[in-house]
Amino acid sequence: YIDAGIVGTHIMLMAEELGLGCCWIADLNAQKAKLLMKLSTDEEIVSIFEIGFKGENLQAGPGHGKRKAMAAIYSEIII
Numbered sequence: 001y002i003d004a005g006i007v008g009t010h011i012m013l014m015a016e017e018l019g020l021g022c023c024w025i026a027d028l029n030a031q032k033a034k035l036l037m038k039l040s041t042d043e044e045i046v047s048i049f050e051i052g053f054k055g056e057n058l059q060a061g062p063g064h065g066k067r068k069a070m071a072a073i074y075s076e077i078i079i
Contacts, residue, residue, distance in 0.1 A: 004046040011049055021054040 015022035025048040033045050
């Protein structure tokens with residue numbers, strides 16, 4: 001998964017270099033995607049990207065840039 005993350009980062013950087021927009025889809029139904037792409041049982045989907053031409057005069061949505069408090073996204077495990 002680490003190598004897939006590195007490759008994904010390079011895909012996004014290359015898309016930007018080519019003047020394209022790219023979005024890494026983090027929340028996906030991998031089983032449904034496998035069926036749609038007719039992948040074999042031994043193939044695994046690690047990530048999916050949307051790549052295309054950027055729109056003009058786009059603005060970020062209202063939730064863009066808002067962050068959750070750190071305590072809301074992690075828990076401490078003491079062994």
